[in-house]
Amino acid sequence: MIPVSWYLIFSAVLFAIGLTGVLTRRNVLIIFMCVELMMNAVNLTLVAFARSFGTVHFAGDAFVIFVVTVAAAEAAVGLAIIVSLARQQESIDADQIDLLKE
């Protein structure tokens, strides 16, 4: 049997990698992919806790389904924003996107 702490540490590592990517990368697309990775880490935590706590409850699993749904919606809208931004600015560098500054 695999202890729950293994799953938790594994997902913490994935989340930390995603966080590092969000903080260091400047390409908006890669930042977005890192956010997806962080969501995946959280999903893993949810399923691991659902397995370790309840035996009858599938709340964690059901929540994972909803998180995946929202992630898909977020990816669709976010990529559309990136596409329209790239058409206007010809750059998807996060440092150069400052339309709301002025």
Place this chain on the structure above:
Amino acid sequence: MALEQLVFLVFALLAIVTSLGLVIFKDPVHCALSLVFAFANIAGVYILLGAEFIAAIQVLVYSGAILVLFLFVMMLLQVRPGPSLNRLRFFQSGFGPVLGVAFLVEVVLVVLTSGFVLNGGNITKPNNTQAAKMQAGVEYSVSVNVIQAAGPLTIQGKADGIQPNTVGHTAALGKELYSTYLFPFEVASIILLIAAIGAIVIARRSLVSDEEEDHPKRRGISLGSVPAQGSLQAFEVERQTSQSQRRKEAKKRTVILKK
């Protein structure tokens, strides 16, 4: 070490290494491909958890749909590889990894020092050794009335042996999703619908306006046959193109001025 733990370690290490590639690689396409690999390995971990349906969702939605969407956008935008990590400003290349490692250390300390995980995941009864013994590790056995006529069925969701004639994780999750979580399920479908419409609207608007700016054809002037030199039509075409050129230059100038 049990075989199950060995398989978990292989999946986990591969996922961690490939998701590190997401942070390290310069080319966004390489990042996306390494992320696909990481997602596939995470799906393997889900199977170890006994969540086959979520593993399938992971492969279908994440590495199937979302990552393909990313790759399509990359092809559409012709994204150039960015600067490498050590050429970034210090605030990004220096503080980013430090903050990430600090976060990781914090969470690992919490996981290792909190009693609820080591006691088999039982928060309410931390000293109940019987419950701890029962719930140690990841193991579940669920009784759900899947089919009313067939009576209660026992679900064995162990990862180390798929038993025939038992209802799997998918059936139990489906029952839960369509009974307890029916309302959130419907709301999620509406969210998806709104997101689809919103994505189309956002990505389309700029396309139309850009195309109209560029092509005088769209303004009712045909470019199919080249108009004769000096004719009224040729003059009209020239006027239109120079106008749009001028407008573009003005736009550029205002952008530069703003900066």
